[in-house]
Amino acid sequence: MVTAFKIVLAGNPNSGKTTIFNGLTGARQHVGNYPGVTVEKIVGSFRVDDCRIEVTDLPGTYSLTANSPEELIARNVIITEKPEVVVNIIDASNLERNLFLTLQFMELGVPMVLVLNMIDNARDNGIEIDTARLSRLFGAPVVCTVGSKGQGIAELKKVIAGLVQSGRKSVPKKVEYADELMLPVRELSRILTGSGEIPEGYDAAWLAIKLFEKDKEIVELFASGPGGRAVLDQADALMERLESEFDEPSEILVTEHRYGFIAGTCREIVRPTLRKRRDISEAVDSIVTHRILGIPLFLGLMYGVFYLTFAVGDPFMGWIEAGFGGLGNFVSSWWPPGSENALKSLLVDGIIAGVGGVIVFLPNIIFLFLAIAILEATGYMARVAFIMDRLMNKIGLHGKSFIPMLIGFGCSVPAIMATRTLSLRRDRMTTMLVVPLMSCGARVPIYALIIPAFFPARWEAAVMWSVYIIGIIAAVICAKLLRSTLFRGENEPFVLELPPYRIPTVKSVCLHMWERSLLYLQKAGTLILAASVILWIMTNYPQKKNLSRNYAAEIAAVEQSRLKAEPKTAAIKALRGKKMAEELSYTCAGRIGHALEPVLRPMGFDWKIGTALIGAFAAKEVFVAQLGIVYAVGETDESETLRKKLQENYTALQAYCIMLFCLLSAPCMATIAVTRRESNSWFWALFQLAGLTVLAYIVTAIVYQTGLLFSGAV
Amino acid sequence: MIVTPDSPVISLFLAPAATMLRVVGTSGGCEFQRKIAALGIYPDEQLEIVERHCQGALIIRVKGARLAIGQGMSRKIKVKVI
Numbered sequence: 001m002v003t004a005f006k007i008v009l010a011g012n013p014n015s016g017k018t019t020i021f022n023g024l025t026g027a028r029q030h031v032g033n034y035p036g037v038t039v040e041k042i043v044g045s046f047r048v049d050d051c052r053i054e055v056t057d058l059p060g061t062y063s064l065t066a067n068s069p070e071e072l073i074a075r076n077v078i079i080t081e082k083p084e085v086v087v088n089i090i091d092a093s094n095l096e097r098n099l100f101l102t103l104q105f106m107e108l109g110v111p112m113v114l115v116l117n118m119i120d121n122a123r124d125n126g127i128e129i130d131t132a133r134l135s136r137l138f139g140a141p142v143v144c145t146v147g148s149k150g151q152g153i154a155e156l157k158k159v160i161a162g163l164v165q166s167g168r169k170s171v172p173k174k175v176e177y178a179d180e181l182m183l184p185v186r187e188l189s190r191i192l193t194g195s196g197e198i199p200e201g202y203d204a205a206w207l208a209i210k211l212f213e214k215d216k217e218i219v220e221l222f223a224s225g226p227g228g229r230a231v232l233d234q235a236d237a238l239m240e241r242l243e244s245e246f247d248e249p250s251e252i253l254v255t256e257h258r259y260g261f262i263a264g265t266c267r268e269i270v271r272p273t274l275r276k277r278r279d280i281s282e283a284v285d286s287i288v289t290h291r292i293l294g295i296p297l298f299l300g301l302m303y304g305v306f307y308l309t310f311a312v313g314d315p316f317m318g319w320i321e322a323g324f325g326g327l328g329n330f331v332s333s334w335w336p337p338g339s340e341n342a343l344k345s346l347l348v349d350g351i352i353a354g355v356g357g358v359i360v361f362l363p364n365i366i367f368l369f370l371a372i373a374i375l376e377a378t379g380y381m382a383r384v385a386f387i388m389d390r391l392m393n394k395i396g397l398h399g400k401s402f403i404p405m406l407i408g409f410g411c412s413v414p415a416i417m418a419t420r421t422l423s424l425r426r427d428r429m430t431t432m433l434v435v436p437l438m439s440c441g442a443r444v445p446i447y448a449l450i451i452p453a454f455f456p457a458r459w460e461a462a463v464m465w466s467v468y469i470i471g472i473i474a475a476v477i478c479a480k481l482l483r484s485t486l487f488r489g490e491n492e493p494f495v496l497e498l499p500p501y502r503i504p505t506v507k508s509v510c511l512h513m514w515e516r517s518l519l520y521l522q523k524a525g526t527l528i529l530a531a532s533v534i535l536w537i538m539t540n541y542p543q544k545k546n547l548s549r550n551y552a553a554e555i556a557a558v559e560q561s562r563l564k565a566e567p568k569t570a571a572i573k574a575l576r577g578k579k580m581a582e583e584l585s586y587t588c589a590g591r592i593g594h595a596l597e598p599v600l601r602p603m604g605f606d607w608k609i610g611t612a613l614i615g616a617f618a619a620k621e622v623f624v625a626q627l628g629i630v631y632a633v634g635e636t637d638e639s640e641t642l643r644k645k646l647q648e649n650y651t652a653l654q655a656y657c658i659m660l661f662c663l664l665s666a667p668c669m670a671t672i673a674v675t676r677r678e679s680n681s682w683f684w685a686l687f688q689l690a691g692l693t694v695l696a697y698i699v700t701a702i703v704y705q706t707g708l709l710f711s712g713a714v
Numbered sequence: 715m716i717v718t719p720d721s722p723v724i725s726l727f728l729a730p731a732a733t734m735l736r737v738v739g740t741s742g743g744c745e746f747q748r749k750i751a752a753l754g755i756y757p758d759e760q761l762e763i764v765e766r767h768c769q770g771a772l773i774i775r776v777k778g779a780r781l782a783i784g785q786g787m788s789r790k791i792k793v794k795v796i
Binding site for chain 2: 095248249252255282291382389393494495
């Protein structure tokens with residue numbers, strides 16, 4: 001019989017939990033080298049013999065006190081779900097700091113396995129750890145691992161399986177701090193036990209420590225009980241006595257005792273084998289976080305990333321484009337000339353043009369995410385948060401807001417979820433509301449379509465860069481506005497651990513890139529396919545049976561005429577264009593587009609763009625798909641690419657305005673939905689939607705009108 | 715190591731780099747103090763400024779790790795030169 005057990009992985013940020021999680025479960029969770037990659041708890045499982053072991057990867061935390069939402073998540077999972085074992089992942093090269101959390105698991109009295117991860121780093125740094133003694137001191141088995149190389153994972157599985165199967169709960173030793181702290185703790189826990197106010201599943205001594213730490217959640221837990229006030233009063237009295245005796249706040253006293261205990265432990269178990277070698281990370285940091293060079297270096301790197309996206313992606317795009325063109329021709333050939341019907345149009349103009357138009361940009365997506373994955377995995381992003389803190393502060397945001405914003409370059413949805421690392425609501429709400437201004441991956445196809453069509457090759461990277469920078473500037477201004485109106489108040493001070501630089505493993509970078517590409521293809525195959533079909537119907541129906549002119553006859557007349565070849569084709573083209581415009585205007589999409597046109601005109605958009613913008617609200621890639629459909633429908637000349645058609649129909653100014661509007665308007669429905677969930681209010685979700693739309697409208701209109709003035713003056 | 719008992723208490727913001735410093739106290743709310751204490755910044759602990767940035771933003775070394783600290787925060791930490 002298969003029995004299931006629950007375990008959790010817990011540890012400091014950057015201790016390599018997610019790598020161990022992937023090693024244990026064979027999952028492919030994204031691993032990054034900066035704090036806060038895992039914001040939600042992630043579940044997976046593995047099997048040893050007859051045991052199915054369910055693993056939950058908790059967000060990284062420094063402590064189990066209610067300092068931030070992640071710490072609360074981690075604590076509540078352990079207290080309420082009562083896992084069989086807590087697997088505490090410890091960065092062996094940073095033992096003192098990591099044991100701080102370990103001690104708090106001991107205080108809780110949960111069965112533990114200690115995993116000394118990145119043990120190779122520790123040895124390289126000249127640290128030898130006496131694991132047998134560590135195991136005895138903490139009353140828990142110890143396993144050494146190198147997560148990135150998969151070393152020690154098999155042993156860890158065995159140890160976990162042995163623990164859960166034995167049924168014998170290996171409860172670690174109770175921590176005994178110095179008497180000056182433990183005596184009041186014991187006294188308070190006696191009071192708590194006597195009062196009968198202890199909620200189900202809590203340990204009296206642990207609660208006593210938490211009360212001394214002035215943990216808000218725990219205080220509230222008691223305050224809500226009938227006799228809770230009396231208990232809290234007694235706790236306060238004890239606390240006051242303690243504080244006056246040591247002339248220090250009790251929460252600091254608890255921390256000091258924990259670190260004191262750890263210092264003692266480390267003296268016993270750590271043996272330095274050699275003098276610490278020169279730290280490469282520090283040398284790199286002295287340049288990367290340089291007060292003058294830091295920001296230009298970051299901007300330069302981002303420029304390089306975009307250059308790579310275009311330069312390397314271009315030939316691949318050509319192949320894919322040619323492939324879809326061939327496919328379209330092949331499918332068209334099923335219908336002999338003259339027998340074309342609606343099905344052919346749906347397949348060729350709707351599905352192949354729509355979905356193909358989106359898939360063409362897969363190479364751009366792959367290279368963009370490859371570059372971002374590498375930057376993330378090395379640990380550079382944590383430095384970026386620091387060098388940006390000063391700027392972020394100026395706009396009233398926290399340096400840590402920069403991390404969600406960076407994730408926002410990929411996708412707004414996880415970015416909004418990542419705002420959980422911000423503990424102040426005003427910081428968090430402001431970040432959440434402005435994150436969609438960071439240009440997300442779904443907008444890349446729009447840029448990739450438009451930029452090469454309207455701008456010379458040597459300007460491509462610069463134009464793309466300018467779009468991203470405008471997004472950042474808009475976010476900065478909006479954040480400043482929000483912080484000085486709706487979310488006033490002081491900033492939370494910035495503090496962030498700088499993880500040592502790590503060379504990312506090829507496997508983890510490729511995995512991340514693969515995941516993103518797969519996600520993109522899935523979206524193309526589902527959401528965008530569906531949207532393409534709907535939009536094709538909207539751009540084809542209702543069909544106008546009686547056209548105002550007899551185009552076929554007129555075209556035939558021109559063909560018969562004695563005009564020279566060149567003016568002849570031009571005349572035919574003009575007629576065809578008029579016919580198409582008349583047909584399209586009659587359809588559903590055409591009517592909506594026309595209705596919107598007066599509103600869109602100040603931004604330089606025609607009704608065709610209007611129809612594409614409606615589709616873009618479902619997902620930004622649909623914009624490209626819809627333009628493909630609009631320009632494919634009614635066209636008989638299949639050889640012209642979409643880019644060429646755009647060049648014929650729009651100016652570079654209009655093209656830039658399209659990008660600008662797509663950049664600044666709300667990215668997609670999913671973003672609004674996740675804002676609703678994370679802010680827990682429809683008001684803020686709709687506020688975000690309305691705000692972004694208005695912003696996009698005003699900015700684009702101003703740019704277009706100013707541009708017109710200048711181009712008129714030249 | 716000689717500890718001069720009368721070396722003045724200064725905020726980390728003004729402290730010299732590449733010198734061992736001793737934390738004397740932190741100001742700010744209870745939650746803030748608890749949070750940075752968990753990171754290793756609490757009275758009597760030693761730390762060192764690794765790098766100094768504009769307007770009091772710093773990188774410090776404490777308990778074997780490097781922490782990046784924003785400008786507002788370096789004013790709230792009081793230290794003494796050891």
